[in-house]
């Protein structure tokens with residue numbers, strides 16, 4: 001896969017990566033998936049040339065028996081040269097298996113250290129500060145104190161690049177006044193394309209824009225009939241065209257489709273070689 005994006009200006013990665021959230025369980029929380037299959041998916045991803053894996057220490061099965069970071073370490077450590085592993089901090093697991101966002105800057109060091117240990121590295125390539133819950137980004141909430149705390153850990157050498165997740169353009173501007181932002185991870189896919197201001201700021205600054213739920217979180221009819229029509233034209237599948245469209249939508253967009261299936265991984269990765277025509281893109285608009 002061609003390394004056609006420079007994360008933070010210095011880490012070359014392919015624009016089609018992999019999201020690890022679906023390895024331990026097929027949602028934010030739920031029953032454990034088979035860990036051996038998870039490790040097989042990760043090994044196959046690297047074989048296929050994927051060099052950007054998105055994870056988090058809070059990606060676990062409800063019983064805590066299967067954890068994305070453990071699977072990544074077990075399957076891939078020592079990591080191949082050039083593999084970039086991005087993680088995120090902010091959400092904390094609640095006793096009932098849910099997630100709750102921390103607003104305490106003092107809590108972030110332990111979360112970064114949890115990722116260093118879980119992944120078995122001395123420095124994390126990319127750490128997103130993930131704010132808010134599942135509802136729209138908390139407009140007006142300051143990210144300054146938490147981003148300063150992460151910037152200090154970066155100065156200490158524990159983190160290479162910083163990112164932001166689930167943010168608006170105000171949060172991005174506030175953070176960029178503190179330290180460089182290499183990537184933004186927001187909710188964006190063919191049925192959810194209203195994040196235009198943040199995407200525009202990312203394009204201006206060469207910041208990676210990394211949609212989460214690139215397949216709509218698993219929507220069978222993502223993009224409705226438009227995506228299915230273009231898929232038919234290419235002899236491709238709906239998820240493949242959804243991913244190809246994301247990659248065509250901006251030079252700073254990176255795709256991180258999530259799956260716990262080797263077959264789906266192979267299908268999704270093949271989307272990287274689909275070239276959409278001007279007619280396709282017009283039909284998908």
Ligand SMILES: NC(=O)c1ccc[n+]([C@@H]2O[C@H](COP(=O)([O-])OP(=O)(O)OC[C@H]3O[C@@H](n4cnc5c(N)ncnc54)[C@H](OP(=O)(O)O)[C@@H]3O)[C@@H](O)[C@H]2O)c1
Pocket residue numbers: 018019020021022026054055088130165166185186211212213214215216217218219239256257258259260261264265267268
């Ligand atoms: N920052 C955030 O707040 C946030 C939130 C959510 C996710 N993320 C990150 O973004 C990544 C991507 O999001 P996501 O995994 O939640 O959602 P997604 O990539 O939009 O969709 C994943 C879902 O689609 C299914 N799927 C994947 N490929 C498929 C295919 N070719 N055909 C049919 N079904 C397919 C998966 O099931 P199978 O496993 O059975 O294939 C899974 O249920 C995550 O893995 C995670 O790293 C970040």
